[in-house]
Amino acid sequence: SQSGSFGCASFYQLKQEGLGISKFANIGNNIDVSFVDVLDFFNDDTNTKIIGIYMETVKYGKALFNKLSHVVPKKPVVILKGGRTSIGMKAASSHTGSLASNYQILKAAITQTGAILCENASNFITALKTFSILPIPQGENIGVLTNSGGSSVLFSDKLEEYNLSLASFSEELKEEMRQFLIPLVKLVNPLDMIGGAAEKQYYNITKLMLKDESLDIVVACVVIPPFLEMNSDEHYRGIIRAWNDTGREKPLIPLVFFGDYFENLNTLAKKGKAPIYYTPNEAAYATKILIERAKSLSKNKEESAL
Amino acid sequence: SQSGSFGCASFYQLKQEGLGISKFANIGNNIDVSFVDVLDFFNDDTNTKIIGIYMETVKYGKALFNKLSHVVPKKPVVILKGGRTSIGMKAASSHTGSLASNYQILKAAITQTGAILCENASNFITALKTFSILPIPQGENIGVLTNSGGSSVLFSDKLEEYNLSLASFSEELKEEMRQFLIPLVKLVNPLDMIGGAAEKQYYNITKLMLKDESLDIVVACVVIPPFLEMNSDEHYRGIIRAWNDTGREKPLIPLVFFGDYFENLNTLAKKGKAPIYYTPNEAAYATKILIERAKSLSKNKEESAL
Numbered sequence: 001s002q003s004g005s006f007g008c009a010s011f012y013q014l015k016q017e018g019l020g021i022s023k024f025a026n027i028g029n030n031i032d033v034s035f036v037d038v039l040d041f042f043n044d045d046t047n048t049k050i051i052g053i054y055m056e057t058v059k060y061g062k063a064l065f066n067k068l069s070h071v072v073p074k075k076p077v078v079i080l081k082g083g084r085t086s087i088g089m090k091a092a093s094s095h096t097g098s099l100a101s102n103y104q105i106l107k108a109a110i111t112q113t114g115a116i117l118c119e120n121a122s123n124f125i126t127a128l129k130t131f132s133i134l135p136i137p138q139g140e141n142i143g144v145l146t147n148s149g150g151s152s153v154l155f156s157d158k159l160e161e162y163n164l165s166l167a168s169f170s171e172e173l174k175e176e177m178r179q180f181l182i183p184l185v186k187l188v189n190p191l192d193m194i195g196g197a198a199e200k201q202y203y204n205i206t207k208l209m210l211k212d213e214s215l216d217i218v219v220a221c222v223v224i225p226p227f228l229e230m231n232s233d234e235h236y237r238g239i240i241r242a243w244n245d246t247g248r249e250k251p252l253i254p255l256v257f258f259g260d261y262f263e264n265l266n267t268l269a270k271k272g273k274a275p276i277y278y279t280p281n282e283a284a285y286a287t288k289i290l291i292e293r294a295k296s297l298s299k300n301k302e303e304s305a306l
Numbered sequence: 307s308q309s310g311s312f313g314c315a316s317f318y319q320l321k322q323e324g325l326g327i328s329k330f331a332n333i334g335n336n337i338d339v340s341f342v343d344v345l346d347f348f349n350d351d352t353n354t355k356i357i358g359i360y361m362e363t364v365k366y367g368k369a370l371f372n373k374l375s376h377v378v379p380k381k382p383v384v385i386l387k388g389g390r391t392s393i394g395m396k397a398a399s400s401h402t403g404s405l406a407s408n409y410q411i412l413k414a415a416i417t418q419t420g421a422i423l424c425e426n427a428s429n430f431i432t433a434l435k436t437f438s439i440l441p442i443p444q445g446e447n448i449g450v451l452t453n454s455g456g457s458s459v460l461f462s463d464k465l466e467e468y469n470l471s472l473a474s475f476s477e478e479l480k481e482e483m484r485q486f487l488i489p490l491v492k493l494v495n496p497l498d499m500i501g502g503a504a505e506k507q508y509y510n511i512t513k514l515m516l517k518d519e520s521l522d523i524v525v526a527c528v529v530i531p532p533f534l535e536m537n538s539d540e541h542y543r544g545i546i547r548a549w550n551d552t553g554r555e556k557p558l559i560p561l562v563f564f565g566d567y568f569e570n571l572n573t574l575a576k577k578g579k580a581p582i583y584y585t586p587n588e589a590a591y592a593t594k595i596l597i598e599r600a601k602s603l604s605k606n607k608e609e610s611a612l
Binding site for chain 1: 307308309310311312314315316317318319321322360362386388389390391392393394396397426427428431450453454455456457458459460461462463464465466467471472494496498501529530531532563564565566567568585586587
């Protein structure tokens, strides 16, 4: 990081998410120790699984991008750039006295290396959390189940902004799912199981989707219903039980819309080292970067094979 | 709302923010009761201060936009549109069976009325919270103080994305501020008071900025330092004390970066009906919509005067 306080703020948020930090390096204005040195160190450090960088200025650009290309296949690198705009740059310069750089050029160069460049601080945390907990998908076929319109609609909107789309369910999957659903439910993706869906439906449908070979990522949306005498955590329990029963092999994105109101959910997730996302944007961002990383790894594999 | 579950999820989040809801109307696919009817009702309802709408489909477009133009000068109207993209629309249609509409056209029409159109669910909540707590500014001159680089840099970046900029401090303000700051501090906007700034500096500088005639909005950024034996809430207490001592006349945006880790802060804010924002994006969005509303109100005033 080039900002001690940014690192500090991230600590608070990561701790809240139940994530650990192995080491934090604050290099200020970059005058003696550079990001290249720090990347070298973290690349070899066996206690570091994921590398997060808050960057304001770029020094030794070519060396940095080479180093990133070298590190990324081994460990995910997540970068947030402060000072993207002229007033942001002015703010950065009044603090560390160093000049920020042209963002569009930087963006192209970083994306080329396969590192994840985040657009804001919330996405930065989401990325670290996602790579800490979830496996990388084998492809980009996304299946969605939900008990509510709003959550899956807003998730789908954001997904399309990222140029991603939803898979079509295979006939076999539809047949298998039918037994657990009321006849009113249309067997399309997103699968809207309607408000009555409880632990059992969430468990069975999530499990079927996770086991289905034509799907690579499963997104389970929930709005906790205030009626029908349901427990506030039963949908989530069903989802995670399905993930555990399938060996946690595929990435699972539980979107419990504004569910951070319910403390028991966050505690459950932390204890079980299980994923949980609270807004459609956060869930869509996690989906996007998992697919980005899958692509960058397979591209790298192809290149190594040449 | 056209989604019962969206309303329900919003309840959870608003409750967490300490905000109340007077009434909730869920109109599903719009077949009998329309948004026009509901707006009429809420416009006259004295218990309703702000109107929030989750919309998937638009019916009676012209009547709706006329109604909005009529209501907005009296009460802020905040709108989130689900089904902005083709897959989002598909998701919406599988739930309510109604077709969503072209987003860009809708956006232009809504903006014209002065209503606030949000891009995502988090911004929707931020907008409701902001209009509940803060007064509307008299202009768009923004002053920023901070104890940390990262938070104000990221805030400034987002501000510029919204085509907003920071004011220049007047010579008088600089002179007055100098007495409370260490010589290392550069008297520029954002004012970086560096990590040692505590309750006293936050109180005095926030107060000077709030009282300064050349500033209309004050943004006070904090990263709670883990050192110097400071209390986790002292910066925030200083900021709010200054706001109270100046009669809460100007909008104040306290950005406590990822400070939701500290429960005492949220409790303090709720109890005192005081503003608090936890990410640079959220703070920048609040700033943006306050200025948007100020402009729409003054435009309306001019038109009425003709």
